[in-house]
Amino acid sequence: MMKGKSGKGYCNWCFAKTNKLGLPAVFLLCSFFFISGFFASTLLSLQDNSIGTTRSTLQESVNEGIEYNSLTPGETGDDSVTSIPFQILSWKPRALYFPGFATPEQCQGVIDMAEPNLRPSTVALRPGETEEDSKGIRTSSGVFISADQDKNGILDIIEEKIAKVTMLPRAHGEAFNILRYEIGQLYNSHYDVFDPAEYGPQKSQRIASFLLYLSNVEGGETMFPFEVII
Template identity: 65%
Template sequence: MRGKAIRQSWSSKSKLGLPAFVFACSVFFVAGFYGSSLLPQDVSGLRARARFLESVSDGRDYAPLPRGETGDDSFFSIPFQVLSWEPRALYFPNFATAEQCQSITKMAKAGLKPSTLALRKGETAENTKGIRTSSGMFISASEDKTGTLAIIEETIARVTMLPRENGEAFNVLRYEIGQRYNSHYDAFSPIEYGPQKSQRVASFLLYLSDVEEGGETMFPYENGMNMDGTYDFKKCVGLKVKPRQGDGLLFYSLLPNGTIDPTSLHGSCPVIKGEKWVATKWIRDRVQDD
């Protein structure tokens, strides 16, 4: 009986004729598609997933173009994700290997000292205590006998298109539980700091360790947020980037017209659990002494 009922059902459909049947299926498909788009959907997992730049092959081979004396003879592929246009911030997954990160951390451990601040007019080490509580040290690529920093520095130059010679020495930092860096600018306003011989154009942060909880790099003014004059510089709000070993974060402190980008304000949230290691490369608009 069951089989007969099925056959009868199909027979009744077949009387519609093939064109009418196809048309009916199309109507139901379109209705289902648009109807599902109107229902609430949980997209948090999709938003959390990084979207990387991908190269899609169309079956053609691309030969490198004739290059200038300083150009490359082959293609480079470095995945990245645009995190923000205000400020201009880009994320680079797996920018360095775990071995490279461990090598830099090992070099820095013996020379760590309490981090200091560039002081504005009227500021002293005493009245700025607590703004930056990490420990760190500076090391240039020329001081690294393993060659690790030279490789990292060269790759940073490629992704920023800013010459290696314009970069300051690496500032390797360690943040322990509770340590932080309140929101600040990497560029120096001449009004607050006096005349500048050169200006910081961009900053590249290479995360040398994972952090179990806290320690995010945050941009409280991202896309104009919190800019009404009431923002507490100690608050950890806005766009947050979680440290992951080997990943890189690039952001620009200057706008294309050379003025300081007000949305490039950033800080380091307190470490809640674990330890944060990061190597910072500040890149200026002029060649720096090694």
């Protein structure tokens, strides 16, 4: 048997390498490899469990909004560390999704505030264009309301939260454009930024947009048609 052809298994390889050793030595070597393999597999298992536990803990900390020890903030900073869950939908354009960003009560409060003042939505006109030229591009109804116009403080809370996730000061934001889209209404593909080559010189420029859905409906969507793979 010791002179036979070696097979493809581990034990056959072990016998082939120990054909000049006595039985006790063979037994000790096999025992050593068995024990080494056992501890190696146990160590790898512990590492895998540790990684899994770490990922689970991180996910739980995000889901539960756990607060951590904070540092002393500056005059414009926050007193505590908070976690606002988000999902990356696209890198270019950079699009993030924030589930449950506002409570149902806050959303209904905004709807009740805006509904009596809704008017047909308009679009910015290029030099030489008329309202007739833009007819059919945007058919929703809407109203602009700033946070300081909301006596209930709902928009103030939402605006503060938006400033945190966008890392942009509240003072740099516009008033809220609260919109209602009924069946069949739309806003054709467009840029929120105003290209000076088309609209003329601009005093300021938009660098981010934040969309907050106030109700759940069947049908309709917001689409970003030009995602780039980077």
